[in-house]
Amino acid sequence: GSTFWFTARFGKHAVGKAAPTKQKPLPAKRVLLADNNAADRQIVRAQLTALGMRCTSVASGDEALQFLCEAIADDDPYALTIIDMEMPGMNGMELARAIKSDLIAKDIRVVMLCSDAKARRNSDIDAFLVKPVKQPLLHQCLVSVLGAAPLKRTKAKNQAPTDTAPRPIHDTRILVAEDNEVNRHVMLLVLEDLGYTADTVVNGKEALAALRRQAYDIVLMDCQMPEMDGYEASRTIRREFDRPPRIIAMTAHALRGDREKCLAAGMDDYLSKPIIATELETALKKWAPVCDPKAPVDLQRLRDICGDAPEAMRTVADLYLEQGAELLPAIEMAIRNNDAKHVRSIAHRLRGASLTCGSISIVPFLNQLEELGNSGNLATASVVYKKASSEFAEIRSFLESYLQK
Structure with a gap:
């Protein structure tokens, strides 16, 4: 509850564009998908289209070769083929060898879909994806295979090297409601480091609108926002939604009774600002949804x-x-x-x-x-x-x- 002030003087930073906070579609490359399973084919095609790809899908290796040859003849070649390993007739490995042969353009990238993470590496394959394919992993694979450089944050000259092992990618759907632009950006960076992605809104009204459009598992809710604050938004969420998300309050206040006020408004948990990454991670793990082990469908x-x-x-x-x-x-x-x-x-x-x-x-x-x-x-x-x-x-x-x- 202390009050204090200070003055700090900083040099003017070079003008530059703010780093994007949402995943942007990849360049509209042409992709050929070959999978004999109709359900898998439709799902992966929808995922590719959502990522900005121009996707054609076929059900066999023979069809794939025909489409590849026609595309080259039309001077509109495919940049990438995504192939199921277990296809009848010409299987995935045989198709990959044919694509990499002189008959077909050698620079076409090949991604193999397989059901086993231990699938053997092969010089004809540029990358492997394990089924079922998840959108974040598909995006990472496309960035890697197509040679696009992912967004990188600048590292200080004297900063110690960090562990290069990839962070786990979590499926939890998170909405951040925060009116302060700096706080929003910092929160997204912290979530990214923890392996999460999130959407953002700037007040309680926008949070309600976002929840009406789609479901979220967790809302990170700032308490003090213009138009509609976090308390009112939380009460409305509890009244309106049959299956409301978990709401984690974020507040700069550290006064006695603040936690009780948040819980009384329908919030599930409470984090004090500035948000500490370890505390945020603990809260997310605590409130992330767990699949019912008795249900026949995940x-x-x-x-x-x-x-x-x-x-x-x-x-x-x-x-x-x-x-x-x-x-x-x-x-x-x-x-x-x-x-x-x-x-x-x-x-x-x-x-x-x-x-x-x-x-x-x-x-x-x-x-x-x-x-x-x-x-x-x-x-x-x-x-x-x-x-x-x-x-x-x-x-x-x-x-x-x-x-x-």
Whole structure:
């Protein structure tokens, strides 16, 4: 509660543009996506389009080669190909070798989509991405492969070298409500260092408008803002939203009773300014949403690929359920025909789509079916299939119920 003043004189800094606080789209490069899985293809294509790419998608290696050749003939070549490793016919590795051959332009970059993080490196591959593909990781990969230089902050001459290991990327959706431009910028930099991204608004009214447009997990709410302060905004959020975000207060006050005032307004936690990174990290870990382990679908994973657009989630879910309804009977038929090869390939396709869409409960049984197909011994496959079919029914019921809300 102390009051003090001081005077400081600084040299005038060279005029320069402020560092951007939001991720900007990449240059509109032309990208060819090759993946036989329709759900995965649609999801990754939507992610690429959102990042500013000009994307064409195909379902096979042969189609990919045809499109690549036509693009070169039209003098509008692709800068990048993104290829699924496990495609029938010409697989991903074979397609990559063909692309890097003299027949196709060698300078086309190749990114391989795989389901195993331990996928073997290959001189024909510029980068690997593990499915399901998350937008922040896809953006990082494109920046690296296409040679664009990411934004870097200047390091002081006498600053000790920092650890170059990449920070973890968190999925928590954060909104920062802060009217002070300097504080907003500093908060974004601290969050970036902790592995988070965030959107920003400058008052309580804008915070409410942002929450009405899309869902956030956590709001970092400044208490003193013009037009509508953090207290009123928090009370309105608690009244208006059935599933409100966690609200963490940020205040410069250090007086007795301030914490109680924040909690009474509906805030969940309290941080004193200046914000200390370790305290912020502790609060974010405390209040970040945790997936319900009993749910058959990891909704956070579904949000990762669809954002918070209900129509996008519904489209992807419908596409996945349609594909599952087609592939499960095909697995059953392959088991009846003792066709181990098809059991393996179809189970692999459905497993990939399930992982992408967050349908986690069915994955262990699809893994078992894939392993049985690899072994050639289908003696127990019918039992495992029934379990997979039962889990798919649970997933369908869960998704239909959730999306109706």
